[in-house]
Amino acid sequence: xxxxxxxxxxxxxxxxxxxxxxxxxADYLAEHAPAGLRWAIAGRNADKLEAxxxxxxxxxxxxxxxxxxxxxxxxxxxxxxxxTRVVITTIGPYLEHGGPLxxxxxxxxxxxxxxxxxxxxxxxxxxxxxQTAVRTGARLVHACGFDSVPHxxxxxxxxxxxxxxxxxxxxxxVRSAGTxxxxxxxxxxxxxxxxxxxxxxxxxxxxxxxxxxxxxxxxVGGTPHxxxxxxxxxxxxxxxxxxIVARSGAALPAYGPEFRYSHWAGTKTLRYAVGGAAxxxxxxxxxxxxxxxxxxxxxxxxxSGPDAAKRDRSxxxxxxxxxxxxxxxxxxxxxxxxGYTETAKMLSEAALCLAFDDNPETSGQVTPxxxxxxxxxxxxxxxxxxxxxx
Numbered sequence: 407x408x409x410x411x412x413x414x415x416x417x418x419x420x421x422x423x424x425x426x427x428x429x430x431x432a433d434y435l436a437e438h439a440p441a442g443l444r445w446a447i448a449g450r451n452a453d454k455l456e457a458x459x460x461x462x463x464x465x466x467x468x469x470x471x472x473x474x475x476x477x478x479x480x481x482x483x484x485x486x487x488x489x490t491r492v493v494i495t496t497i498g499p500y501l502e503h504g505g506p507l508x509x510x511x512x513x514x515x516x517x518x519x520x521x522x523x524x525x526x527x528x529x530x531x532x533x534x535x536x537q538t539a540v541r542t543g544a545r546l547v548h549a550c551g552f553d554s555v556p557h558x559x560x561x562x563x564x565x566x567x568x569x570x571x572x573x574x575x576x577x578x579x580v581r582s583a584g585t586x587x588x589x590x591x592x593x594x595x596x597x598x599x600x601x602x603x604x605x606x607x608x609x610x611x612x613x614x615x616x617x618x619x620x621x622x623x624x625x626v627g628g629t630p631h632x633x634x635x636x637x638x639x640x641x642x643x644x645x646x647x648x649x650i651v652a653r654s655g656a657a658l659p660a661y662g663p664e665f666r667y668s669h670w671a672g673t674k675t676l677r678y679a680v681g682g683a684a685x686x687x688x689x690x691x692x693x694x695x696x697x698x699x700x701x702x703x704x705x706x707x708x709x710s711g712p713d714a715a716k717r718d719r720s721x722x723x724x725x726x727x728x729x730x731x732x733x734x735x736x737x738x739x740x741x742x743x744x745g746y747t748e749t750a751k752m753l754s755e756a757a758l759c760l761a762f763d764d765n766p767e768t769s770g771q772v773t774p775x776x777x778x779x780x781x782x783x784x785x786x787x788x789x790x791x792x793x794x795x796x
Contacts, residue, residue, distance in 0.1 A: 422496030521551030623655030638672035
């Protein structure tokens with residue numbers, strides 16, 4: 407459980423509200439938070455924060471406190487973490503900027519959520535702070551945006567419809583029409599450039615974490631092919647999502663004694679699948695060349711994003727096909743703009759869920775499904791993200 411309401415001055419503190427996705431998260435909290443929510447926005451620029459505070463007050467009548475704290479100042483971050491029950495941060499790339507804040511939360515026993523899609527950062531956090539968070543009771547929950555809530559909670563929703571005493575295979579197929587955020591793009595390029603470091607950190611985590619006794623759970627790859635059930639051409643999707651899903655599978659017995667998950671992008675035609683594979687390959691190569699990597703980052707700047715009209719036209723779906731005990735189950739998760747609008751919604755609802763809902767008793771670094779499970783699923787459905795059996 408997070409700290410009780412009377413033990414801290416604030417329920418939620420949001421870092422990054424002066425950025426684009428952080429601003430949308432602040433807007434969502436101002437419009438949808440329960441009455442009496444005690445919350446604040448935090449960052450290093452007092453003038454920009456004050457402008458956000460006035461905007462929230464004018465638009466939604468929100469009563470928001472402003473806290474000045476630089477993301478690289480451990481003492482200031484510690485002060486903020488000790489005042490609040492939950493911290494949200496949208497300040498990335500997290501490998502560059504995220505370490506001191508998650509360290510402060512782990513030490514203070516403060517719940518933490520972010521929207522990172524960076525596997526190396528998540529593994530570094532586990533190695534450095536998991537045991538501290540277990541000791542203090544903090545829940546460190548990464549990947550609470552489009553990476554990886556639809557996939558993690560969608561897998562959770564699907565496996566509950568299959569027998570838990572039989573091996574389960576599950577695949578998730580992502581389709582979308584939307585724009586990825588600048589922060590996501592920068593993080594992806596950085597990870598492509600650090601494949602060796604990422605692999606080394608992952609291996610160190612595997613040694614430290616161990617495996618579930620008597621059970622196995624892992625993500626599996628594959629080659630492009632046509633899905634016989636969904637009818638889409640499938641392209642392996644190199645994101646953090648299958649790692650998060652497999653970690654939920656390792657922690658939760660409902661995923662069966664042997665759980666295997668594969669993660670794909672789905673297209674209607676072979677031509678788009680081939681083009682997608684070529685695009686990912688080109689980005690991976692370009693990321694190895696610093697001048698080219700910097701040029702690509704300059705083309706998709708952080709802190710900016712599409713206007714409301716374009717976001718309103720965007721959408722995503724994740725189709726799941728699960729098999730176990732002789733049964734096949736098809737489900738679908740769907741919603742609006744994945745990179746911004748729905749990410750802000752997911753991140754906000756995750757923080758509110760940690761602060762106020764009856765969640766499983768856990769601590770340390772945990773996935774969204776492990777930390778919040780049914781409570782977060784109910785919140786997302788109430789907020790308009792659809793989870794359905796097809």
